[in-house]
Amino acid sequence: MSEEIKIVSVIGAGYLGKQIAERSALKEYTIRLYDTNVEDLEKFSSKLKRSNKTPEKITSHDTIEGAVKDADLIIEAVPELLDLKREIFKVIDEAAQPNAIIATNSSSIPVSKLEDVVARKDKLLNIHFYNLVTMPMADIMRGTKTSDETFEKGKKWVESIDITPLIVKKECYGFVFNRVWRAIKKESMKIWAGGYADLEEVDKAWRIFTGMEIGPFQFMDQIGLDVIYDIEMSYYKKSGLEDDKPPQALKDMVDKGNLGQKTKKGFYTY
Numbered sequence: 001m002s003e004e005i006k007i008v009s010v011i012g013a014g015y016l017g018k019q020i021a022e023r024s025a026l027k028e029y030t031i032r033l034y035d036t037n038v039e040d041l042e043k044f045s046s047k048l049k050r051s052n053k054t055p056e057k058i059t060s061h062d063t064i065e066g067a068v069k070d071a072d073l074i075i076e077a078v079p080e081l082l083d084l085k086r087e088i089f090k091v092i093d094e095a096a097q098p099n100a101i102i103a104t105n106s107s108s109i110p111v112s113k114l115e116d117v118v119a120r121k122d123k124l125l126n127i128h129f130y131n132l133v134t135m136p137m138a139d140i141m142r143g144t145k146t147s148d149e150t151f152e153k154g155k156k157w158v159e160s161i162d163i164t165p166l167i168v169k170k171e172c173y174g175f176v177f178n179r180v181w182r183a184i185k186k187e188s189m190k191i192w193a194g195g196y197a198d199l200e201e202v203d204k205a206w207r208i209f210t211g212m213e214i215g216p217f218q219f220m221d222q223i224g225l226d227v228i229y230d231i232e233m234s235y236y237k238k239s240g241l242e243d244d245k246p247p248q249a250l251k252d253m254v255d256k257g258n259l260g261q262k263t264k265k266g267f268y269t270y
């Protein structure tokens with residue numbers, strides 16, 4: 001357990017928030033949970049208590065204020081909407097004790113975009129988790145005023161729950177690994193959509209090169225092609241460069257409802 005952080009509050013206990021809470025509870029942190037979906041929150045909280053050695057350390061709350069007031073670290077994992085995150089950061093900042101660190105698990109919003117709604121500008125972080133079970137790593141990125149102390153505390157906490165921190169040295173869209181993965185996706189799709197090679201060849205090469213069991217197209221089918229398309233569009237909108245525009249062939253698949261494994265058809269048929 002990290003020395004400075006004892007109480008972790010998770011605001012938004014959805015797909016990622018649940019994993020963050022589970023992993024922290026496993027390491028016997030005190031967990032405070034808040035989510036607007038009360039029914040799901042209660043179900044999850046009961047399950048977490050049943051499966052932990054220290055159930056008395058897990059509580060769910062019906063207000064953000066109640067969930068954060070004694071926390072040392074607050075992780076926000078609500079949907080990817082800037083206005084919602086800004087609203088929630090403001091409420092957290094007003095209710096939390098002055099030393100508490102507030103981190104966002106956002107996939108794309110730098111915490112600098114949330115700074116102006118809080119007083120504690122030195123205690124903000126991006127802590128961007130991937131799937132905690134299959135990809136135990138997290139990008140850590142500062143806002144423009146984040147202190148070294150905050151950064152160190154956040155990094156130590158990430159390590160304490162057996163997740164490898166990826167240090168982002170300056171604000172970067174896509175953090176560390178999302179950006180690398182993005183380049184792989186983009187080039188793989190260009191080879192396929194440009195008719196230079198079949199997608200099976202790209203996947204084959206990737207499997208041989210990395211020793212992994214699946215290639216980029218198989219992985220994109222797992223994630224969902226609608227999700228992939230939205231992410232690629234967000235990079236395109238950010239740069240405005242034609243080269244960043246996802247191929248029309250991907251859009252056509254999404255429009256037809258061929259979204260990958262979840263619809264049994266994507267780049268491959270399942």
Ligand SMILES: NC(=O)c1ccc[n+]([C@@H]2O[C@H](COP(=O)([O-])OP(=O)(O)OC[C@H]3O[C@@H](n4cnc5c(N)ncnc54)[C@H](O)[C@@H]3O)[C@@H](O)[C@H]2O)c1
Pocket residue numbers: 011012013014015016017034035036037077078079080081084105106107108128129130131
């Ligand atoms: N899904 C992923 O693979 C992934 C990976 C890394 C980061 N993220 C990021 O994590 C965040 C959450 O994503 P997710 O996939 O867990 O989404 P999700 O939809 O599964 O979970 C979001 C949760 O927030 C709750 N919520 C909605 N409005 C709320 C509010 N006002 N207050 C409190 N809770 C509220 C919802 O009920 C839901 O349980 C996003 O910022 C996303 O970009 C997701």
